[in-house]
Amino acid sequence: MAVNTKATSRSFQYWQTKTIVASMIGYAVFYFVRKNFSFAIPGLSAEFGITKTSFGIIMTIIGLVYGASRFLNGFMADRLNARFYMATGLFLCSVANFAFGFGTDISWLITGQKSGPEFTNMLVMVFGILLIINNLFQGTGFPPCARLLTHWIPPKELATKMSIWNTSHSIGASLTAIMCGYIMGNMGKDMSGNPAMVAKIAANLGIDPSNAEGMRHVMESAAHVGAWRWCFWIPAAIALCGSIFLLINLRDTPKSVGLPEIEGTDTKKSESESDVAEHRRLLRDKVFGNKLIWILGIANLFVYIVRFSILDWGPTFLKEARGLSLVNAGWTVAIFEIFGIMGMLAAGWFTDKYMKGLAHRTCVFCMLGAAAFMTIFYFLPAHTPFGIIIVVLAMAGFFIYGPQALIGISAANQATKNAAATANGLTGIFGYSSVLITGVGVGALVDSINRIHPGHGWNTVFLLMIAAAIVGSAIFMLMWEAPRDGYEKQPAAKK
Numbered sequence: 001m002a003v004n005t006k007a008t009s010r011s012f013q014y015w016q017t018k019t020i021v022a023s024m025i026g027y028a029v030f031y032f033v034r035k036n037f038s039f040a041i042p043g044l045s046a047e048f049g050i051t052k053t054s055f056g057i058i059m060t061i062i063g064l065v066y067g068a069s070r071f072l073n074g075f076m077a078d079r080l081n082a083r084f085y086m087a088t089g090l091f092l093c094s095v096a097n098f099a100f101g102f103g104t105d106i107s108w109l110i111t112g113q114k115s116g117p118e119f120t121n122m123l124v125m126v127f128g129i130l131l132i133i134n135n136l137f138q139g140t141g142f143p144p145c146a147r148l149l150t151h152w153i154p155p156k157e158l159a160t161k162m163s164i165w166n167t168s169h170s171i172g173a174s175l176t177a178i179m180c181g182y183i184m185g186n187m188g189k190d191m192s193g194n195p196a197m198v199a200k201i202a203a204n205l206g207i208d209p210s211n212a213e214g215m216r217h218v219m220e221s222a223a224h225v226g227a228w229r230w231c232f233w234i235p236a237a238i239a240l241c242g243s244i245f246l247l248i249n250l251r252d253t254p255k256s257v258g259l260p261e262i263e264g265t266d267t268k269k270s271e272s273e274s275d276v277a278e279h280r281r282l283l284r285d286k287v288f289g290n291k292l293i294w295i296l297g298i299a300n301l302f303v304y305i306v307r308f309s310i311l312d313w314g315p316t317f318l319k320e321a322r323g324l325s326l327v328n329a330g331w332t333v334a335i336f337e338i339f340g341i342m343g344m345l346a347a348g349w350f351t352d353k354y355m356k357g358l359a360h361r362t363c364v365f366c367m368l369g370a371a372a373f374m375t376i377f378y379f380l381p382a383h384t385p386f387g388i389i390i391v392v393l394a395m396a397g398f399f400i401y402g403p404q405a406l407i408g409i410s411a412a413n414q415a416t417k418n419a420a421a422t423a424n425g426l427t428g429i430f431g432y433s434s435v436l437i438t439g440v441g442v443g444a445l446v447d448s449i450n451r452i453h454p455g456h457g458w459n460t461v462f463l464l465m466i467a468a469a470i471v472g473s474a475i476f477m478l479m480w481e482a483p484r485d486g487y488e489k490q491p492a493a494k495k
Contacts, residue, residue, distance in 0.1 A: 008259065008260070011257075011259060012254065012259050015152070015251060015254070015257055015259065016152045016153065018249060018251075019148055019149075019152050019250065019251065020149070020152070020153075020161065020164070020165050022245070022246065022249035022250050023086070023144075023145045023148055023149070023165065023168075023246075023250065024164075024165050024167070024168040024171070025168070025242070025245065026086055026087075026090060026141075026145075026168075026242055026245065026246040026250070027141050027142065027145055027168040027169070027172065028168040028169075028171045028172030028175070029090060029172060029238060029239050029242035030090060030093065030138060030141040030172065030239075030242075031168075031169065031172025031173050031175075031176055032172060032175070032176050032179075032235035032238050032239055032242075033090075033093045033094060033096070033097045033134065033138075033235045033236060033238075033239045034093070034134070034135075034138055035172070035173050035176045035177070036097070036176055036180050036231045036232060036235045037100075037131065037231075038180075039176075039177070039180035039181060039183070039184055039228075039231050039330065040180075040184075040228035040231040040232065041055055042184065042221065043184060043188075043221065043224070043225075043226075043227055043228035043231075044127075044228055045204065045205065046201045046204055046205055046218070046221035046222075047201065047204070047221075047225060047226075047228075048120050048123060048204065049120060049203070049204035049205075050120060050123070050124060051443075051447060052442075052443040052444075052446055052447050053443045053444045053447050054124050054443075055443055056439045056441065056442060056443020056444055057128075057439070057443070058124070058127060058128050058131060058439070059435055059438070059439030059443070060435045060436055060439030060441075061128060061131075061132065061439075062128075062131040062132060062134075062135045062435070063135075063308070063432045063433070063434070063435025063436075063438070063439055064432065064433065064435060064436070065132050065135045065136060066135040066136075066138050066139060066432050067428055067429045067430075067431065067432025067433055067435075068139075068429065068432075069135060069136050069137075069138065069139025069140075070139040070142060070143060070424070070425045070428035070429070070432065071139075071425035071426060071428060071429045072139065072425070073085075073089075073139040073140050073143045073144075073421075073425065074143040074146070074421040074422040074423075074424060074425020074426070074428070075421075075422055075425065076143075077140075077143035077144045077146070077147050077421040081252045082144035082145070082147050082148045082250065082252050083144075083246065083247065083250035083251060083252050084247070085140055085144045086140060086141065086144040086145070086246055086250065087243045087244075087246040087247040087250070088140065088243070089137045089138070089139075089140025089141060089144075090137075090140075090141070090239055090242050090243040090246060091239075091240065091243035092137040092140075093134055093137045093138060093239055094236045094237075094239035094240040094242075094243065095236075096130055096133050096134040096137065097134065097232045097233075097235055097236035097239065098232070098233060098236045099130055100127070100130050100131075100134075100232035100236075101229040101230070101232040101233045101236075103123055103126050103127055103130065104123060106126050107119055107122040107123040107126050110122055110126075142408075142424060142428070143421040143424065143425055144421070145165070146408065146412055146420045146421040146423075146424045147252075147420060147421045148250070148252070148253075149161075149162055149165060149412070149420075150412050150416075150420040151252075151253045151254065151261070152253075152254065155357070155413050156352075156357060157352070158357075158409055158412065158413060159348045159351040159352045159357055159359055159406065159409050160348045160349055160351075160352045161348075162348065162405070162408065162409045162412070163344045163345055163347060163348020163349070163351075163405050163406070163409070164344075164345060164348065166344045166348075166401075166404070166405035166408065166409075167341040167344055167345065169337075169340075169344075169401070169404070169405075170337040170338065170340040170341040170344065170397075170401060171337075171341065173333075173334075173337045174333075174334040174335075174336075174337035174338050174341075175334075176235065177330045177331070177333040177334040177337065178330055178331065178334045179234065179235070180231045180235075180330060181327050181328075181329065181330015181331060181333075181334070182327065182330065183227055183230045183231050183234065184224060184227050184228070184231065184327075184330070185220075185224065185227075185327035185330070186224070186227075186327075187224060187227040187230050188223075188224035188225050188226045188227030188228075188230075189224075189225045189226050190222075190223045190224070190225075191222050191223070191225045192219050192222040192223040194222070197222055197225065198218060198219065198222050201218050201221050201222050202214075202215065202218045205217070205218060205221075282416075282418055282419050283419055283422055286414070286415045286416055286419045286423070287415050287419050287422050287423045287426060288426075290414060290415070290423075292410075292414050292479055292482050293411060293414060293415060293423050293426060293427065295475065295476075295478050295479045296360070296407050296410055296411050296414075296427050296479070297426055297427040297429065297430035297431075298430055298475055299363065299403070299407065299472055299475040299476050300407050300427045300428070300430045300431040301430040301431060301433060301434050301472075302367075302434075302468045302469070302471050302472030302475065303367070303400065303403045303404055303407065303431065303472055304404075304430075304431040304432065304434035304438075305434045305437055305438055305464075305465065305468040306370060306374070306396075306400050306465050306468050306469050306472075307400055307401075307404055308434055308435065308438040308439075309438045309442060309461060309464075309465050310333070310336060310393075310396075310397070310465075318332055318333075318389075328386065331390075332389065332390050332393060335390050335393075335394045335397075336393055336394050336396070336397035337397065338394070338397075339394035339395065339397045339398040339401075340397040340398065340400070340401030340404075341401070342398055343366070343397065343398035343399055343400070343401040343402045344401045344402060344404070344405040346398075346402070347359075347362050347366060347401075347402030347403075347405060347406055348405065348406070348409070350362055351406065351409075357413070358482075359406035359407075359409050359410040359413075360406070360410050360476055360479045360480070360482060361476075361480060362402060362403075362406055363402065363403040363406050363407070363410075363472075363473075363476040364473050364476045364477055364480070365473075366399045366400070366402035366403050366406075367399070367400075367403055367469050367470070367472045367473035367476065368399075368469075368470070368473050369395075369398075369399035370396050370399035370400040370469045371466050371469035371470050371473070372399075373392055373393075373395040373396040373398075373399065374396045374462065374465055374466045374469060375466055376392050377389075377392045377393055377396060377462070378459070378462045378463065378466065380392065400469070403472070403476070407427055407431075408424050408427070411423040411424050411426075411427050412424060414482075437464075442461055445460060445461060446458060446460075446461060
């Protein structure tokens with residue numbers, strides 16, 4: 001049914017805007033209780049000697065769990081009320097993050113020890129379990145949004161408006177980076193005057209006391225012991241408020257507020273959501289039997305290899321390989337995300353304005369742009385000024401976040417609004433399987449190469465990221481001739 005009166009049109013515009021804004025804020029807050037762990041890693045490594053390989057294993061497991069969770073939640077989100085679904089999931093993520101801050105207390109209660117290998121091994125296990133729980137609930141974030149947006153935004157406007165919505169990823173990640181960078185650089189207990197603690201941190205980080213530059217990092221860590229706890233507690237409090245905000249402001253579909261559905265998005269009998277057989281047919285035709293969705297999924301793997309390598313390891317990489325303080329590393333990652341916002345908006349506008357909604361074509365150029373700027377970053381001299389480091393890495397973010405947003409848009413359009421969450425869940429599995437490379441792969445690679453050639457581990461990682469961007473561009477080329485969307489054209493009326 002078309003929106004055909006002024007009053008109805010105004011009401012639709014009001015609820016459409018409110019839905020986009022409320023879901024943007026809500027999804028941004030999901031990142032507060034998801035990407036905060038990356039900033040706690042340097043503190044946990046310094047205080048407890050947890051290796052990058054251990055953190056890599058944890059990241060791999062939780063990434064796979066999150067990918068599976070998004071896929072499974074995609075099935076349910078296509079059938080359930082997105083408002084309650086999303087709000088409940090964010091609340092449970094908040095609870096899990098409050099528990100993170102008490103990780104050492106839980107380990108102490110189980111082992112009866114406050115230090116030593118047994119305590120550290122248990123701490124790693126506790127964090128692993130809590131992160132798995134957290135990421136099971138994180139999967140309730142994007143699928144409900146995919147359902148919401150495809151019910152409220154026409155296909156011809158989806159690239160532009162969903163690109164605006166997709167800035168929530170970068171808004172959440174950048175605010176988290178700034179906040180957690182500040183926490184790690186300003187909070188905690190100052191124990192830099194305690195020789196035993198300084199020696200312990202140096203040993204945990206494998207730094208020789210005669211290494212002046214290395215000891216500067218040791219003293220920085222010693223000055224903020226325990227700050228990592230607040231990287232969990234403060235975001236958890238924000239997420240708790242966010243869950244209440246979602247419950248108050250979200251609505252599920254136009255029908256739920258007495259408005260007609262968007263014209264031109266009929267999908268025949270599948271509009272009857274109670275018809276299980278028809279919904280299964282829709283999923284078979286539009287998702288699992290649709291080669292375009294599978295191509296988007298494989299391309300998503302390479303997009304996320306680049307994105308997660310920077311997001312998950314960025315603070316540690318910039319501190320160790322470029323000598324930045326955690327505060328400056330936090331700002332660098334935040335600016336990477338801010339440029340990502342501009343990249344998403346530019347990609348969405350460019351797609352609707354010049355590519356006639358063909359988002360997959362824009363992705364080809366974006367991946368090549370990301371590869372180019374990461375190559376420039378790779379060849380920057382060791383003592384390059386901080387400002388240049390920021391600008392070059394930020395431009396890589398500008399280009400990589402275009403595909404990150406457009407894949408979801410393209411998948412939603414190809415699968416139609418009644419299977420958008422499932423399609424995004426499927427592409428999400430590919431995206432989050434990237435943690436097999438960016439998690440344990442990166443952690444183990446850096447540890448092993450640094451043992452042989454100290455300081456060279458991160459160089460190898462960056463070469464892999466450049467290669468991933470180039471391969472991703474080639475995969476997007478496979479669907480160059482694909483149509484904009486998968487909505488079935490209505491047959492002409494018989495005369």
